[in-house]
Amino acid sequence: MSNYLLDVQGLETTFKTPDGVLHAVNGVSFGLKEGETLGVVGESGCGKSVTMLSVLGLIPSPPGEIKAGKAMFFGHDLVKMTNAEIRQVRGAQIGMVFQDPMTSLNPVLTIGRQLEEPLMLHVGMNKKQASERAAELLEMVGIPNAKDRLSDYPHQFSGGMRQRVMIAMALSCSPQLLIADEPTTALDVTIQAQIMDLVKRLRNELGMAIIWISHDLGVVAGLAQRVIVMYGGLIIEEASVNDLYANPTHPYTIGLLGSLPRVDAKERTKLYSIEGSPPVLYNKPTACPFAPRCKWAMERCWKENPALETVSPEHRVACWVDTKTGRAR
């Protein structure tokens, strides 16, 4: 029995497409402790969203298929659960927030009705109790006149407000885990700051664990305690947040951080640019997926895929090269 709240081992997910089988996730393993905030970063197509959707049993099958792996949550394997079983977990013990607050709410149902549904379904409240609790939840996420707004429809809310509603809904059944997939990407920076502030406050009040998926290394820096960097459907680096940003070790992480201009930059320097573009994996990678874009790449990198190795306590990297010396590790 592991001491993790969520323990994912060797997860592999593929999709059948007209062009061939797409290997989206190629053996991902990580653990999440209770109350911990884990940031998952990577560019589009790196497999970060598919990993979480696989864990939640939300991969449409076909075309998707979970080929291997397990995701242990309170002693049960989420991957092996039937649809009926996982529905009891989703929304109750695991809350979810998605990127687009415009499309993840049902436009023809009132906000109140949508907030009440999980409460009646999972907690067993009656209509009146659920309605009261829904108003409390809206208040908790900072929506003024919460009681009156229950009868409003989603189009009467702004983007930032809708994302607040989504968060209220995700937290309605007091989940132990909140999975947020790019929840602030569609929002403006001042609204993003509001939402991040809200999430930090709720985390302190409610103590749930969070998996925060983002392509924005800045957002993750301000929120996460531990960070996973993904590339080509694999975890290529994992470290505590301070360690990752102070000592990025994988060539991809180094490149990604170097290619970001900083708003607090002292002087103007040329941006570091990683040449080429991320891979589209129609074959399961047998070599390091980053090798074609890596300036450190050696012969071995083109032949064997490196596994995650511990380089210092709580810092793991999948790379054949020691980027500090430029020689083989």
Place this chain on the structure above:
Amino acid sequence: MTSNNDTLLKVDDLTMHFPIYRGVFQRQVGAVRAVDGVSFEVKRGETLGLVGESGCGKSTTGRTILQLYKPTAGSVTFDGQDLVKMKGEELRIMRRKMQMIFQDPYASLNPRMTVEELVGEPLIVHNVVPPKEVSEHVKHLLETVNLNPAFASRYPHEFSGGQRQRIGIARALALQPSFIVCDEPISALDVSIQAQVVNLLEELQDQFNLTYLFIAHDLSMVRHISDRVAVMYLGVIVELTGRDELYNKPLHPYTQALLSAVPIPDPVADAQRQRTILEGDVPSPANPPSGCRFRTRCPIAEARCAEARPEFREVEPGHFVACFFAERFLK
């Protein structure tokens, strides 16, 4: 603001209102005040960054400058000539000097045209190169934006987002413009690709002495690429100054809040920062607040802010602010 030879573009009190029609008779019942009296200059060879949140009118400003919309009021003087008064052939010839790079490299390229047709189209339309030499010109342009000239016969769908944006840049460069409006050219791209495109834009600027109006919502990238930065809020410019000045000494409360909301990819620096979190949302540009546009969210607003619109004034040399209380933040 005085004009001289260094000024390539002078925008004076530019206004763009889009009418709202309602009812059976389609009567005009109001207007979306997308751009509401904007004035600034762009000097030859510089990059002016234009930042703001979605719906603030920054893209409309760029498009109105290029006369893609007919402005409601105001003037746009490009190279000493007023574009607003121009029509037909005169304007068409002027357009050779002003080009645009669009945000979405997926939507801005015709999927049924090959790269050669796409990049060569402006050359043919403006008849600047004999038809026989177009192909040679296109190859040269592709090399300029670091694309393999052998790809000329391919279609847009065969390229990645970053490559498509390079095609869009090659197309914009085809007529050897002196001024390019870059409308969020990197927002749709992945982080590692953004740096490639920004570096390319900087190289091209040095090579061809280009002047950019760089529109973006990403303040970190705007700081990186711009010489001067203008901040827009709800159809007006609230602050305009040099890039370092703006980031080190923001004088408008909106700029201050915007800067403090930008995440920094450094957990230690991020934790030490003072943050101003604005409340509420941006009001609708169809019904903007009276007086100062920002007063409904402003932490220091007073009664007079609702009565009169603060003048866009030069508080320090080259530092323009539209706020009654800008002096408070001068050290």
